[in-house]
Amino acid sequence: MRSASLRPATLLVHGATTRSQFNEMSEALYLTQGFAYDTMEQAEARFNGQDPGHIYARYSNPTTAMFEERMAMLEGAEAARATASGMAAVTAAMMGQVRAGDHVVAARALFGSCLYIIEELLPRFGVSTTLVDGNDLDAWRAAMRPETKVCFLETPTNPTLQVYDIAAIAEIAHAGSAKLTVDNVFSTPLLQKPLEHGADCVIYSTTKHVDGHGRCLGGVILASKAFIDEHLHNFLRHTGPAISPFNAWVMLKSLESLAVRVAHQVKSAGLIADALAEEREVERVIYPGRADHPSAAIIRRQMSGGSTLVCFDVRGGKAAAFRFANALEVIKISNNLGDAKSIITHPATTTHQRLSVEARAAAGISEGTLRLSVGLEDPADLIEDIHAALDALQTRAMAAE
Ligand SMILES: *Cc1c(COP(=O)(O)O)cnc(C)c1O
Numbered sequence: 001m002r003s004a005s006l007r008p009a010t011l012l013v014h015g016a017t018t019r020s021q022f023n024e025m026s027e028a029l030y031l032t033q034g035f036a037y038d039t040m041e042q043a044e045a046r047f048n049g050q051d052p053g054h055i056y057a058r059y060s061n062p063t064t065a066m067f068e069e070r071m072a073m074l075e076g077a078e079a080a081r082a083t084a085s086g087m088a089a090v091t092a093a094m095m096g097q098v099r100a101g102d103h104v105v106a107a108r109a110l111f112g113s114c115l116y117i118i119e120e121l122l123p124r125f126g127v128s129t130t131l132v133d134g135n136d137l138d139a140w141r142a143a144m145r146p147e148t149k150v151c152f153l154e155t156p157t158n159p160t161l162q163v164y165d166i167a168a169i170a171e172i173a174h175a176g177s178a179k180l181t182v183d184n185v186f187s188t189p190l191l192q193k194p195l196e197h198g199a200d201c202v203i204y205s206t207t208k209h210v211d212g213h214g215r216c217l218g219g220v221i222l223a224s225k226a227f228i229d230e231h232l233h234n235f236l237r238h239t240g241p242a243i244s245p246f247n248a249w250v251m252l253k254s255l256e257s258l259a260v261r262v263a264h265q266v267k268s269a270g271l272i273a274d275a276l277a278e279e280r281e282v283e284r285v286i287y288p289g290r291a292d293h294p295s296a297a298i299i300r301r302q303m304s305g306g307s308t309l310v311c312f313d314v315r316g317g318k319a320a321a322f323r324f325a326n327a328l329e330v331i332k333i334s335n336n337l338g339d340a341k342s343i344i345t346h347p348a349t350t351t352h353q354r355l356s357v358e359a360r361a362a363a364g365i366s367e368g369t370l371r372l373s374v375g376l377e378d379p380a381d382l383i384e385d386i387h388a389a390l391d392a393l394q395t396r397a398m399a400a401e
Contacts, residue, residue: 016069086205088241089219100126107134170198208338268379337373
């Protein structure tokens with residue numbers, strides 16, 4: 001296929017399809033651990049690398065390979081490796097790049113489990129780490145040391161949708177001897193391609209938009225072939241964070257609709273962000289697609305669209321945030337994102353509960369902050385749901401006066 005010239009939505013449907021002797025239309029699920037060899041000689045050749053076929057599903061599997069290759073095509077990466085979860089991808093990417101004595105610099109606003117890897121796990125193995133404000137380029141520069149091997153960030157961040165300058169941070173990393181790894185979950189490969197801005201490695205939790213229907217856990221690491229060979233090939237084979245071929249198949253089939261889903265979700269999220277900004281009960285709206293986003297100039301350079309998420313603060317702190325979310329009917333209370341179903345999350349009491357009050361304040365998370373992951377519903381129904389819940393807030397507030 002002329003895959004080099006095909007557009008993302010087409011690649012997502014056709015890219016990297018390999019067919020069995022039956023020429024099936026829907027990609028086959030090869031739910032197998034192992035592969036039979038025709039002869040002992042073939043087994044020998046497979047193990048010594050002369051025959052490129054599959055050996056064992058911890059190393060590779062035909063369904064998983066289709067998923068990896070399609071993700072690589074979409075990202076514009078030479079190579080991809082799928083993992084059992086997003087955190088397996090983050091752990092492997094970090095552990096694969098460092099050894100005792102090395103140093104890692106990361107933006108402080110990280111997904112909670114990523115913060116554990118940086119702050120607790122790596123130091124246990126003699127890797128020192130420094131956390132910086134991701135928007136402060138001088139802080140990145142000041143944190144760099146001769147032994148810094150990895151710079152790590154997530155953009156837009158969870159939950160306050162701050163956006164960092166990937167190209168500028170990549171330049172700082174490369175001025176030393178570090179490589180930049182970007183957790184690109186909140187953008188999806190459709191809204192931002194970190195490799196094009198100088199990043200060396202990109203990570204996804206495919207649990208989110210790629211699955212997109214809240215079913216399976218999965219992750220993927222994308223980089224140049226040389227990067228994967230040097231840092232990840234052996235690590236992944238021998239530590240075993242392999243994705244189940246079944247989950248890889250679910251993800252592979254979901255990629256077919258990713259472009260359509262993300263486009264709908266971004267459009268709806270933009271409408272909802274604008275509607276929220278008009279409300280008296282809403283103190284603050286953060287949405288990367290709005291001109292009033294603090295990093296609007298970086299967003300124009302770096303991203304091709306806003307986000308499927310909206311972050312906003314309701315007036316009245318935790319009590320108001322709880323009353324508002326409890327009054328929602330279409331939008332569900334949960335902690336996932338990228339799902340077909342819209343989801344509301346109160347970071348201060350759930351995903352960011354373990355942070356100190358000061359750390360939450362530094363991250364811009366107040367008691368009234370809510371994160372909305374916009375789903376595939378009709379945006380008019382979502383806006384009506386939000387209006388009804390805000391009305392409930394006002395009625396109660398008036399009754400209490
Ligand atoms: C969800 C998420 C992860 C972890 O992914 P899992 O699939 O849950 O392991 C990592 N980073 C970000 C930004 C996420 O949203």
